[in-house]
Every structure is written in C-alpha cells, then in structure tokens.
Amino acid sequence: MGKHQCRIIIPDLDSQVDQNEEWIYVEKDGRRLKLRLHDYGQLYKIPGLYEKIFYEELNCDSPSVVCGLLGDALRETGNPDGDLRVFDFGAGNGMVGEKIKQLGCELLVGVDILPEAKEATERDRPGLYDRYYVLNLADLEDDIRKRLESYNFNTLVTVAALGFNDIPTQAFLNAFNLLQDEAWVAFNIRDRFLSESDDTGYRQALESMINNNFEIMKETRYCHRLSLNGEELCYHAIVGRKTGNVDIASFVSN
Ligand SMILES: C[S@@+](CC[C@H](N)C(=O)[O-])C[C@H]1O[C@@H](n2cnc3c(N)ncnc32)[C@H](O)[C@@H]1O
Incomplete structure (x- = not known):
C-alpha cells in the first residue's frame, strides 16, 4: 500500500x-x-x-492551473506591486499554498472553515503559511475583519472551494472586500455556476462582481478533475484585479 x-x-x-x-x-x-x-x-x-x-x-490539477494563470498575469504586467501578500481562502491542507509560494510570496495567510484542514496543513506542510485561521467568513466579526485587513492583502486565491455548499457567496465577497484595491484575485468555479440556469446565487453574485468591481485579465475553461465515472468536470479559472468593493447587501441572499 x-x-x-x-x-x-x-x-x-x-x-x-x-x-x-x-x-x-x-x-x-x-x-x-x-x-x-x-x-x-x-x-x-x-x-x-x-x-x-x-x-x-482523479487527475485534479487546479492549484497548478489557477496559480499558473496568476503567474502568467503577473509576468505579463511586470507584477507592479512586487511580492504577493496572499489570502488563500478555502486553503484546505495547503496544496494551493505550496504553488503560490513558488510565485514569490512575502506573506501567506490561509483560512478554512474546518479545524481538520488546519491540523492537516500543520501535520503535512508545517511552516508553509505565516498564519492559518479556522474561520467562517460568512459571518465576519469586527475584530476578525480588522485583523485580516491589517495584512494588506494584494492577492486572493480560492481554488476548488466555491459552489456545492462549500464557500457561500457572502463569505467569498467578504473575502474580496478585505483586499486592497487593485489586488489580484484568482479563483475557479464549476461552469454550471456561471450558466444561465444557475439558481444558487453564484452567477448573480459573480456577474455583479465581474461587471462592477473586477477586471478580468485571464480566463480559461478546463478539466478540474474526473468524476468517479471518468467524466470531465469542467471549470473556469479566472484571474483579474479588484477595482473596488462589492456592495454585498444589494444582492446576496445566502
Ligand atoms: C476541495 S477543498 C480545496 C482545498 C484547496 N483550496 C485545494 O485546492 O486543495 C475545499 C475547501 O474549502 C473549504 N471550505 C468549504 N466551505 C468553506 C467556508 N465556508 N469557508 C472557508 N472554507 C470553506 C473546505 O473545508 C475545504 O477545505
């Protein structure tokens, strides 16, 4: 074995x-x-x-795809902000943190809702994150908001953690609003959550963010992983820059 x-x-x-x-x-x-x-x-x-x-x-390669796309965008723009101060939201056991570190990272903070995720990261990838918090960002208390804002994040990365009752739109947009203006945002999401038929609130929330508060620099549709039946699960990886805070109250219902 x-x-x-x-x-x-x-x-x-x-x-x-x-x-x-x-x-x-x-x-x-x-x-x-x-x-x-x-x-x-x-x-x-x-x-x-x-x-x-x-x-x-199941051939998942999403940390490489999303972080690779971010790396491409950084190279093409000459990475004007210098070293990354990264917020890895839905960090799990650190697979994304490992990739993001390779891009040249001055600060790496992970957040996950599960204590098991933090324990696994400390067990399997000790020292990878500068800080790792177990938090529910859907309900962001003032002291936590202030502490996270004090990191002056210029990058948010969220991989394989949106949709399917994982990170709710409210929590993702709370994370987005913690970033400095012009911060890099790199995430992926299953194609169905961006389609006309989506009734989970993701399409509405992400469309509003993309149309009003975000400039897309890179996007690709790719196979996130195989299902157990061997079918390709198609995702979009998106990288762009924040142009301003989202007015969350205006449309988020969950
Ligand atoms: C598929 S794993 C992805 C982990 C890592 N990003 C990766 O690509 O390997 C999804 C992670 O999102 C976390 N998650 C789900 N809901 C969350 C929430 N509301 N807030 C923070 N993390 C959440 C889960 O606990 C889990 O660790």
Whole structure:
C-alpha cells in the first residue's frame, strides 16, 4: 500500500450521482470506511488521502492551473506591486499554498472553515503559511475583519472551494472586500455556476462582481478533475484585479 497506507476502492456508481455526492471506500488498518469525496474533514484526517484521491486517481490539477494563470498575469504586467501578500481562502491542507509560494510570496495567510484542514496543513506542510485561521467568513466579526485587513492583502486565491455548499457567496465577497484595491484575485468555479440556469446565487453574485468591481485579465475553461465515472468536470479559472468593493447587501441572499 506504500506511503499512504490505505487503499481506495471506487464503487460502481450510477452516472447520475452529482460531484458532491460521490463516495468511495477506503481500507485502512484492516477497516473499511465509506467516505464522501466532499467530506473533507474526514479525508484530511488520513495523511495523503486527499492528494491520493483527487490528484492521483482523479487527475485534479487546479492549484497548478489557477496559480499558473496568476503567474502568467503577473509576468505579463511586470507584477507592479512586487511580492504577493496572499489570502488563500478555502486553503484546505495547503496544496494551493505550496504553488503560490513558488510565485514569490512575502506573506501567506490561509483560512478554512474546518479545524481538520488546519491540523492537516500543520501535520503535512508545517511552516508553509505565516498564519492559518479556522474561520467562517460568512459571518465576519469586527475584530476578525480588522485583523485580516491589517495584512494588506494584494492577492486572493480560492481554488476548488466555491459552489456545492462549500464557500457561500457572502463569505467569498467578504473575502474580496478585505483586499486592497487593485489586488489580484484568482479563483475557479464549476461552469454550471456561471450558466444561465444557475439558481444558487453564484452567477448573480459573480456577474455583479465581474461587471462592477473586477477586471478580468485571464480566463480559461478546463478539466478540474474526473468524476468517479471518468467524466470531465469542467471549470473556469479566472484571474483579474479588484477595482473596488462589492456592495454585498444589494444582492446576496445566502
Ligand atoms: C476541495 S477543498 C480545496 C482545498 C484547496 N483550496 C485545494 O485546492 O486543495 C475545499 C475547501 O474549502 C473549504 N471550505 C468549504 N466551505 C468553506 C467556508 N465556508 N469557508 C472557508 N472554507 C470553506 C473546505 O473545508 C475545504 O477545505
């Protein structure tokens, strides 16, 4: 079983199972566990399991794609602001932090809602982040807002964490509003949340942000990962610069 010391068994799944309902069996220490792929807290508890499922089995490459696109934009603009002061929102166990560090980063702060994410980061990638907070930004208290604002972030990166009941629009826009004007924003999102048929509020919120408070510099549609059935899950990676704060109260309902 090698370094991960667990075995993944992919069940024969009905093709109708949605991305956030997918599940697998994991055999570890003679026990068989049934885990949902979006039950990140359980996945992070087992060293290497998140990487093995998403990166080795399901070909996820989103941290490289999103951070690579940000790197391209920085090179093309000559990176006028110098070293990055990065807010990695939905940081998980640090896969994105590792990539962003390679871009030349003066400060790296991670936030995730799960204590298991922070524990896994400290266990598997100690010292990667300058600070890592377990926080719910949907409900941003004043002292937390002030502390995060004091970092003067000039970059927000959010990878594989929007949609599917993960980061709600309110929390993402709160994070956006913490940034300095002209900050870089790099994120990805499943294509369906930007389509006409979206009824989750994401399209409305992101459209308003993009039309009024954001200048897109780079965008690409790509395969975020395979589903357990082998189908490509298409995402948009978007990189741009903040032009002003979003008026969140005017349209966010969740
Ligand atoms: C698929 S993981 C992605 C982790 C990392 N960005 C990566 O690309 O490997 C999604 C992460 O978003 C976090 N998340 C979900 N809802 C959140 C919220 N409301 N606030 C902060 N983090 C959240 C989850 O706990 C999880 O760690």
